[in-house]
Amino acid sequence: MPVALGKWLVKADQMAEAWTMTFDSADPPALAAFWKTALGYVDAAPPSGFADWEAFLRHFGVAEDEWGDAAYLEDPAGRGPRISFLRVPEPKVAKNRIHLDIQAGGGRGVPWEVRAPRVRAAVQRLVAAGATVLREDVVDGRLDHVVMADPEGNEFCVV
Incomplete structure (x- = not known):
């Protein structure tokens, strides 16, 4: 079934996939705070059905000492992709291949x-x-x- 997308009609199977950009990070909350400033993004809303991220993490049994292992941002206007920041143990060692x-x-x-x-x-x-x-x-x-x-x-x- 065709879907109106701006001035074009496209088949549903021709639409772009939803995507998220993910940064590996030593300190996800701190890096997310920088990118909020850089891009004008806001903290992402918690998943549907949860009042806040703490409720989501508690529901899935995530230990409190791991709550800072990720951070999520979104474009307040809904135009840009969501951005995730995930803690990784290794430091950045080479030039980005995408920026x-x-x-x-x-x-x-x-x-x-x-x-x-x-x-x-x-x-x-x-x-x-x-x-x-x-x-x-x-x-x-x-x-x-x-x-x-x-x-x-x-x-x-x-x-």
Whole structure:
């Protein structure tokens, strides 16, 4: 049966799969707090049928000392994917093979004179939240984007 998706009609079996981005982390609650600031996300609501995450964890017998082993965020507008943060024992040791581009400047279609100050302001905000500037990439003498790392070293760009 066709489903209306914007101005297109698609068959239900042609729709994209729902997905979640997951970060391995040494400290999931702390890393989730950084990404809430970076993306404007909020703590994810508990699963349906549970008043809060504590009730969910108690229901499934999760030991209290493991409650900080995960954190979950969601886009308050429901547009972006949910993000999970899961505790892992090993530290990050290599460059990411995938990363996020935070389009604080509005994207490369926005004039440089407008985009560059927005990018610089976002970089300052993210440094204050715990990120590190790795490098500024300049094209034709103008700032194109800034490569940064979150508090656990995961690379991302501000464009």
